[in-house]
Amino acid sequence: MVNKxxxxxxxxxxxxxxxxxxxxxxxVTVYEKNAKGKMGYDWTDxxxxxxxxxxxxxxxxxSKYKLKQDMTFYGPAxxxxxxxxxxxxxxEIQMERSDIYAHLIEHAExxxxxxxxxxxxxxxxxxxxxxxxxxxxxxEYLADLVIDACGLNSPVRRGMPASTGIQNNPIEYEQFYIxxxxxNKACEVEEDDKFKVILxxxxxxxxxWIATEEEHTDVLIGRFRPFxxxxxxxxxELLREGNPSIGTEILRADDFANIPxxxxxxxxxxxxxxxxxxxxxxxxxxxxxxxANSLKxxxxxxxxxxxxxxxxxxxxxxxxxxxxxxKEIGAALAPLACVKLLLTRLQGPELxxxxxxxxxxxxxxxxxxxxxxLGAMLGGMSMDDIKTKLNGxxxxxxxxxxxxxxxxxxxxxxAVTAAMPTTYNRKTILRWVDEYNACFKx
Ligand SMILES: Cc1cc2nc3c(=O)[nH]c(=O)nc-3n(C[C@H](O)[C@H](O)[C@H](O)COP(=O)(O)OP(=O)(O)OC[C@H]3O[C@@H](n4cnc5c(N)ncnc54)[C@H](O)[C@@H]3O)c2cc1C
Numbered sequence: 060m061v062n063k064x065x066x067x068x069x070x071x072x073x074x075x076x077x078x079x080x081x082x083x084x085x086x087v088t089v090y091e092k093n094a095k096g097k098m099g100y101d102w103t104d105x106x107x108x109x110x111x112x113x114x115x116x117x118x119x120x121x122s123k124y125k126l127k128q129d130m131t132f133y134g135p136a137x138x139x140x141x142x143x144x145x146x147x148x149x150x151e152i153q154m155e156r157s158d159i160y161a162h163l164i165e166h167a168e169x170x171x172x173x174x175x176x177x178x179x180x181x182x183x184x185x186x187x188x189x190x191x192x193x194x195x196x197x198x199e200y201l202a203d204l205v206i207d208a209c210g211l212n213s214p215v216r217r218g219m220p221a222s223t224g225i226q227n228n229p230i231e232y233e234q235f236y237i238x239x240x241x242x243n244k245a246c247e248v249e250e251d252d253k254f255k256v257i258l259x260x261x262x263x264x265x266x267x268w269i270a271t272e273e274e275h276t277d278v279l280i281g282r283f284r285p286f287x288x289x290x291x292x293x294x295x296e297l298l299r300e301g302n303p304s305i306g307t308e309i310l311r312a313d314d315f316a317n318i319p320x321x322x323x324x325x326x327x328x329x330x331x332x333x334x335x336x337x338x339x340x341x342x343x344x345x346x347x348x349x350x351a352n353s354l355k356x357x358x359x360x361x362x363x364x365x366x367x368x369x370x371x372x373x374x375x376x377x378x379x380x381x382x383x384x385x386k387e388i389g390a391a392l393a394p395l396a397c398v399k400l401l402l403t404r405l406q407g408p409e410l411x412x413x414x415x416x417x418x419x420x421x422x423x424x425x426x427x428x429x430x431x432x433l434g435a436m437l438g439g440m441s442m443d444d445i446k447t448k449l450n451g452x453x454x455x456x457x458x459x460x461x462x463x464x465x466x467x468x469x470x471x472x473x474a475v476t477a478a479m480p481t482t483y484n485r486k487t488i489l490r491w492v493d494e495y496n497a498c499f500k501x
Contacts, residue, residue, distance in 0.1 A: 102155075193215060264403055
């Protein structure tokens with residue numbers, strides 16, 4: 060009998076897993092709320108091209124992507140500029156979100172994946188403790204396994220009972236509220252000013268970016284709290300003062316969205332259920348990139364599903380996915396959530412101090428396709444580098460205290476993540492996940 064798999068929501072990782080599983084003979088259907096051809100956002104994304112190779116999808120045509128520009132980071136005072144210097148072959152690629160989806164869906168359809176559009180998923184269907192399907196506004200659909208690719212606010216994850224250990228919702232400081240718009244480009248800018256990222260702009264908890272591209276100026280306002288259009292426009296008006304390339308006409312994007320910026324979901328699986336992509340909080344916590352990780356996770360998930368020769372898709376057998384995801388991706392991502400927490404604790408002048416004293420430098424900000432993990436970021440630093448950085452803070456006890464707190468939190472998060480149980484036992488898992496989440500308290 061062919062095993063039936065539902066992918067709930069057309070997230071990137073879900074579609075890629077669907078493609079890999081359909082190729083291996085599974086009967087896979089993706090249920091998506093949007094209409095065909097209307098998925099994603101009207102903007103571009105930057106991600107590691109190895110996401111494509113991880114799932115065996117060839118690179119799109121060269122006309123469909125370009126290399127990411129190096130970013131220049133500033134503190135709120137805008138006094139010290141830290142410009143990345145990424146080697147050409149390590150640069151991430153930038154693509155239109157609609158082209159990413161078109162490329163993914165083309166390969167998934169070729170593999171035999173079925174798509175059911177305009178299906179608004181309301182939640183999971185259970186038989187006892189097992190997820191056996193999904194309920195949508197159009198009906199109920201049953202399957203042997205539900206892959207949850209519904210994103211940050213997944214109604215499937217939200218419907219999972221506490222007994223599974225699956226966290227239903229992110230908490231404070233775990234998501235970024237975003238407004239993004241592409242304005243007409245009012246003037247040209249210097250090379251180093253082409254992609255400016257301001258941390259704690261106007262001492263607000265969040266970031267703003269201004270990317271002056273060929274056809275437009277891309278402006279992003281990201282905060283750790285919800286905000287409205289009026290606020291977004293007031294922040295953009297402030298940005299215009301130092302960034303004359305931001306015109307006054309909105310050409311594209313003009314949308315609000317949320318990104319998880321936290322440690323990956325502690326428990327990714329339950330009987331008949333597996334979360335992937337933003338549903339599983341798989342973004343890089345500091346920068347919010349999630350596309351490449353969700354594609355890489357798709358391969359790990361598809362391999363775990365096809366290695367389940369009992370086809371039970373229970374939490375026990377799906378634990379292989381959890382284990383391998385954490386081994387290959389999650390264990391490096393989770394401690395980065397501690398770096399994000401430091402950002403939420405710093406006052407604007409404290410961050411300016413860190414930049415001005417060279418405690419963070421351009422090398423530290425050069426996060427390329429190969430170094431979106433803490434191991435890679437810190438791996439490049441010797442003990443002497445770390446000592447020099449801490450010595451630089453010796454005259455600022457408040458900042459030193461905050462950095463040391465982050466270091467301790469980070470060490471604990473690394474240790475607890477590494478101690479994740481190797482086999483699934485509900486009691487042990489529930490104990491572990493409590494300890495894991497406690498590592499990331501604000
Ligand atoms: C402003 C912004 C900029 C970003 N920039 C980047 C970037 O440059 N690089 C990068 O790697 N990542 C970026 N991200 C993050 C990236 O979007 C996600 O991490 C990535 O898409 C993985 O998420 P996903 O595909 O799992 O979820 P999503 O992209 O949220 O997709 C979920 C899918 O499920 C569908 N869905 C949701 N609810 C329902 C429902 N009830 N019923 C049916 N279907 C449903 C949605 O319509 C959607 O198709 C950005 C995010 C935002 C908001």
